[in-house]
Amino acid sequence: MSAKSVPFSLLLAATASLGSGLAPAQAQQASSGEEIEVIGRRQTEEQARKEANDFVRRTVSTGSDDPLARWVTPICPAVLGIQPEYAAIVERKIRALAKVAEIDTAPAPCKTNVVVSFTTNAPAVVQRIARKSPRRLAEVQIPDRPALLNGNAPVRWWYTTQETSVDGISAVASDGLAANGGTAEGGGSSIGNGLPTVQAYSSSIVRTQIVRALRSATIVIDVNRAQGVPLDAVAAYAAMVAFAEMKPVQTPPPNSILGLFAPDAQVASATDWDISFLKALYSIPAARAGWKQKRMLVGKILKDSEAAGQIDDNEDLTEGLSEPGK
Template sequence: MSVLLANTASAEQFESSDPQDKKSTIRVIGRQITEAERRKQANDFVRSTGVANGSDPVARWIEPVCPKVVGIKPEYAAIVESRMREIADLSGIQTDRLDCKANIVVSFTTDAAAVMRNISTKSPSRLAELPPHERSTLVNGNAPVRWWYNVRSQGADGMAVANSDSLLASADATDGRTFNGGIGAESAIGNGTQTVQAYRSTLIGTLEVRALFRANVVIDVKLAEGVPLDAVATYAAMVAFAETSPPTRPMPNSILGLFDQGARVTDPTDWDIALLRTLYSIPHDRAGWKQRRLLVGAIVDASAPAESID
């Protein structure tokens, strides 16, 4: 684990020793981008995270989060857990007490690929919710950090999923799912064999919400060699708290770009925090495209230029 801590060397070495420098005004000079360009950048950022990319409501934590770290010494695990809780607090995500039952498990290992092969072979049900291509990437990929979620669907009023006659469930569905209805309406889930019952009337909300109830993050120590432990913890928090996808392009404005070539971001950016805060403040019972529009708007606001920093 020393390789992960090697670069956490004191921040003092990056601070000027001249007191006069600390009184200076920092002015950032560059090309002022247009509102349209900022919105495009924000839209690209949200899409790159994978959050709210579909039509279904985005999955998020409803119960308080409880991160637990395994595979490293207790003092290092405490650093990671503490950092994840800090990110949750900063983002408006409710955390459980310290002695809680874990619903987020962060595992450190020297061979993540072997761990994933073992899970796939001996406990395939843990990956059963994933599409085949995502399972293949987890098992056969070489990413320093790998993660997956368990998600349940429930009524927007908190009603649980119930079995239902498939014909009744799919009677009004055109794509296997319906999101409108009135008092006592039912929303079909998946293949139409289950329904969510909702006892309210709504024109803009969905009858179904998607809730994260477990997240697993596997960190390969060898592949993450030289990266500060705090940065790895922040990355783990980002992917655990939001239903993200592994980035397929460089992300210079996000902690999700931590492992990009030449990456310099080791803390959550304004965009990261804006995404998480907005994700947990917007209405949960809305179609994914509506939620994505709200997320993009929050990133646009977070990217507004500042003239100077005193």
């Protein structure tokens, strides 16, 4: 995807921060030497459980039975549409957050599978792709298309995925063609009229017969709509939606970088919840029904929060914190 190069004077300095009163929970060094600040806060166990359920409900895009898609190959990001020095900042941030979340990245040079494109007119860019290469958006759900093509969100994204059997054999459509094709440069979903079929050799009643994986992620950032937001924070937002199959943000979790563009935003970097969610996603079994994986996600997020000392029984520590969605 091409986009006209945009000078990033429209955004604030890359290291600027938003909000106040949020103490860093931890700072970890990436291989590039960049310091990654993860924002956290303390809360009661009851509140943590409620927020973990709310976090998963608001972010995970798959239906109740579909396994969650994640990367099974190393991530290779490319940043387009801005000057090279700014593009390098964004790519370093994505790679650094991947390291913190324990997600594999491919050393450069590599074959791009995550595209982050900056533009002054995101709807026009997506509409042009839809006209010229409709297969690239083939997996976007019909209810999500209006917002993707004509919405006013500062950031919009979509994915291509692939399905394999639990034995690692690619899903095949009934006409013999690959069921899910495409990369960041092109491709789509099912080919042909038949439903995908797979060869499976497992008789397990616990495992699913299908494993879903991400093949590409495309993130389009509208510079005009993101005006005034730090580049570093925008990069963290892009990383979050690149690493997992996220639904379009309607009401983002209040404890996530996905709330960056909310009117009362109080985040400027990936939060402890974001990192816990990503680590959990990449640690749970891939061959499980989506509803079961969501329960696993909630349990692992809570366990991670407890281990990090972010769950506290002292009610005074959470006084004044709002309930999710308020």
